[in-house]
Every structure is written in structure tokens, then in C-alpha cells.
Amino acid sequence: MENKPPIALGVLVSGNGSNLQAIIDRIETGALNARVACVISNNPDAYALKRAARHNIPVVIHENSRFSSRKEYDAALVQILQDQGVELVVLAGFMRILSEVMVSAFPNAILNIHPALLPAFPGLHAQKQALDYGVRYTGCTVHIVDCGTDTGPIILQAVVPVDQDDTEQSLSERIQREEHRTFPEAIRLFSEGRITVEGRRVHILP
Numbered sequence: 001m002e003n004k005p006p007i008a009l010g011v012l013v014s015g016n017g018s019n020l021q022a023i024i025d026r027i028e029t030g031a032l033n034a035r036v037a038c039v040i041s042n043n044p045d046a047y048a049l050k051r052a053a054r055h056n057i058p059v060v061i062h063e064n065s066r067f068s069s070r071k072e073y074d075a076a077l078v079q080i081l082q083d084q085g086v087e088l089v090v091l092a093g094f095m096r097i098l099s100e101v102m103v104s105a106f107p108n109a110i111l112n113i114h115p116a117l118l119p120a121f122p123g124l125h126a127q128k129q130a131l132d133y134g135v136r137y138t139g140c141t142v143h144i145v146d147c148g149t150d151t152g153p154i155i156l157q158a159v160v161p162v163d164q165d166d167t168e169q170s171l172s173e174r175i176q177r178e179e180h181r182t183f184p185e186a187i188r189l190f191s192e193g194r195i196t197v198e199g200r201r202v203h204i205l206p
């Protein structure tokens with residue numbers, strides 16, 4: 001029997017929100033003991049906001065243009081997340097690099113999903129980078145966020161073979177299927193207190 005209260009997630013988005021949806025779905029089936037306390041978007045037109053509204057999740061639009069520096073933006077973001085009682089921050093397609101202000105406010109408690117097998121192909125257009133390079137396998141990575149671009153300690157990865165006739169679109173779709181499985185799984189491990197970090201290495205407790 002599950003006695004622990006659900007962990008409060010703050011999900012940060014900028015776009016479609018299919019990963020947000022996968023997390024919501026996993027919570028609703030009872031497979032993930034969590035609740036989405038709020039969805040925050042830097043893009044007022046993000047489709048993810050509609051998904052959140054459909055599930056009665058509070059949304060906050062936190063636009064880049066209202067702040068003159070990354071640190072000011074992040075300080076306000078920390079305030080919103082803390083006001084909502086967020087315990088774990090989930091970057092689900094959030095198209096901004098976080099500063100020290102955010103990273104130190106949530107130590108080892110910010111997760112990101114990246115559409116490649118890090119440390120290969122960090123940054124934007126990871127699927128195109130993989131195709132252009134000619135790798136036979138790529139995939140996705142869930143990692144803890146530090147101040148670098150896709151550099152933090154790795155929690156889970158899933159491998160996706162690259163087909164000869166793959167396009168950026170077809171490869172992205174297959175990677176996303178793995179994202180939708182691995183991201184909620186990593187959140188579950190975190191919520192069960194099973195993740196410890198030692199330097200770059202993440203240990204997953206049985």
C-alpha cells in the first residue's frame with residue numbers, strides 16, 4: 001500500500017508538451033505517485049498549456065521578455081515554484097538554460113530529458129545532429145540539471161536504432177516514444193528516494 005503523499009512536480013515547458021502528457025497519464029493510471037503542482041511556460045502559445053488546462057493543472061506564463069537577465073528570470077521562477085510547494089522540477093521541453101540561481105535552489109532536484117544519448121549531440125536539433133553524423137544508434141537521456149547545456153549526471157538512457165531511410169521527423173517520433181517511457185520512470189525513481197548522486201555518477205537504489 002502507498003502511504004507517502006504524492007511528490008509535487010513543477011513542470012516547465014515551451015512547446016507541444018507530449019512529455020508533460022506522458023507524466024500526467026502515468027499519474028492518472030496510478031503508476032506514478034506524484035501530482036503536477038503547476039505547469040510553467042515561457043511561451044504563451046505552448047500547446048502544453050492546453051494539455052495542463054484539460055487536467056485542471058494550474059499554469060503560469062513566465063515570459064523571457066519581462067526580465068532583463070537570466071538570473072532575474074530564474075529568481076522569479078524559483079519564487080513561483082517554491083510558492084507552489086514544488087519538490088522536483090521537471091524540464092519537459094523547456095527551451096532555456098538555467099542559471100546558478102535555479103540550480104542551487106533545487107540541488108539535484110531538476111530533471112531534463114534530451115533527445116540523444118548524451119554526451120553525444122547536446123544542445124538544439126539533437127536528432128538532426130545524430131542523422132548528420134551517421135550514427136547507427138541514438139536515443140534519449142534523462143539527467144539531473146547543472147549549469148551546463150545537457151551536462152548533468154545521467155539517470156536513465158534508452159537506445160533507438162537509426163534506420164537507413166530515417167528523416168529528422170521519423171527519428172524524432174521513435175525517440176519520443178522512449179522519452180514518454182523513460183521520463184516518468186526517472187521521476188518515479190526520484191519520488192521513491194532511490195536516486196543518489198556521487199560526482200558524475202548516479203546510483204539507483206534497489
Ligand code: GRF
Nearest residue numbers: 016017018019093113114115
Ligand atoms: C523532447 O524531444 C525533449 O527531448 C526535448 O524537447 C522535446 C519536448 O517535446 N528536450 P514535448 O514538448 O514534450 O513534446
